[in-house]
Amino acid sequence: MGKLVAVANQKGGVGKTTTCISLCAALTELGVKVLLCDMDPQSNATSGMGVNKEKSVHSIYNVLIDGIATIDAIRSTPYGDLLPSNKVMSGAGVELVGMENREYVLKTVLSQVRDNYDYIFIDCPPSLEMLTLNSLCAADTVLIPVQCEYFALEGLSDLMATIRMIKKNLNPALEIEGVLLTMFDTRTNLSSQITVEIKKYFKEKTYNVAIPRSVRIAEAPSHGKPISVYDKTSRGALTYHELAKEFIKRNK
Numbered sequence: 001m002g003k004l005v006a007v008a009n010q011k012g013g014v015g016k017t018t019t020c021i022s023l024c025a026a027l028t029e030l031g032v033k034v035l036l037c038d039m040d041p042q043s044n045a046t047s048g049m050g051v052n053k054e055k056s057v058h059s060i061y062n063v064l065i066d067g068i069a070t071i072d073a074i075r076s077t078p079y080g081d082l083l084p085s086n087k088v089m090s091g092a093g094v095e096l097v098g099m100e101n102r103e104y105v106l107k108t109v110l111s112q113v114r115d116n117y118d119y120i121f122i123d124c125p126p127s128l129e130m131l132t133l134n135s136l137c138a139a140d141t142v143l144i145p146v147q148c149e150y151f152a153l154e155g156l157s158d159l160m161a162t163i164r165m166i167k168k169n170l171n172p173a174l175e176i177e178g179v180l181l182t183m184f185d186t187r188t189n190l191s192s193q194i195t196v197e198i199k200k201y202f203k204e205k206t207y208n209v210a211i212p213r214s215v216r217i218a219e220a221p222s223h224g225k226p227i228s229v230y231d232k233t234s235r236g237a238l239t240y241h242e243l244a245k246e247f248i249k250r251n252k
Contacts, residue, residue: 002035002117003251004110005177006139010162011155012126014147015182018217018227020123021048022236025079025226026244027119035074035120037110038085039131041092045123046084049077050224053086061088063109064134065095070112079226081117093130102130103170107138128162136166141177146198148184148191148210153198176205178250180243184210209243212236 007020017040024036037060038045043053053059058073060083075082096102110120121143122135136142142163146152167174179202185191191210199206211217212235220230228237 002033002114002120003141004107004114004120004122004139005141005143006122006124006135007143007145008124008132008136008159009144009146009155010126010128010132010159011147011152014152015145015180015211015217016126017044017048017123018221019143019145019180019182019211019240020045020121021079021221021226022217022228022240023244023247024049024121025228026240027247028078028080029228029241030244030248032244032248033116033118034080035083035113035117036080037083037106037120037122039089039106039135040085040123040125041087041089041131042125043085043087043089044221046082046086047224048221048226049079049082051075051077051082051084053084056084056086059084059086059089061086061092064092064105070109071116074113079229089131096130096134103133103137106134110138128158133166133170136163136174137171139171139174141175143177143180145180145182145211146194147182148188148194150190150194153194176202178247179206181206181210183213185213207243207246209239209246211239211243 024034046053062068063073124132124135214236216231216234217236220227
């Protein structure tokens with residue numbers, strides 16, 4: 001049975017979607033069977049995996065709201081399988097409110113394909129609403145990307161409060177997969193200070209690998225490729241490859 005990992009942080013611009021794409025691609029290169037479920041109405045993970053979000057016959061919206069079989073919406077890519085999203089997902093949160101067992105709709109639909117994968121990653125929207133709630137209720141663990149800046153720490157406390165609430169009331173098995181430092185700049189004291197604070201709180205849950213601030217990482221999604229394909233010799237690509245190996249090691 002595959003493990004479900006929600007990649008979440010309600011603060012935007014922390015490298016959440018980039019991490020989903022890059023980690024899935026790196027794990028696929030290592031022979032791991034992965035599925036990326038794009039729950040963000042912005043659909044950046046979909047285009048970043050090289051899939052045209054406007055031309056997908058079915059999307060995660062059709063699975064959640066219209067009852068389409070999950071397997072019929074999955075798209076295969078060279079970087080892992082994908083449950084695509086598109087702009088109609090922006091209304092899905094409202095439509096889910098009126099559904100029976102509304103918090104567990106995503107969990108139910110992903111259970112249809114869970115045995116087909118080693119890991120299913122869920123790219124959550126950068127907000128704490130019904131789509132994110134569904135993602136966290138479906139997940140076994142939460143992977144939290146944290147940008148190396150002061151305001152990221154403030155947003156992290158809100159996310160942890162939400163996770164505690166969900167663990168208490170809706171998903172008692174939910175655990176922290178790990179905390180990933182992103183946009184790490186070795187030239188600044190701030191990155192080092194943020195690292196110390198994160199490790200003080202999360203201890204061994206903090207990944208040893210930190211994702212560097214990189215123009216190449218930022219460019220890759222616009223070409224519909226993960227960094228490991230866009231520039232496989234770049235520092236960013238090598239770092240995500242190391243993250244994939246650390247992820248696998250921790251899960252063994």
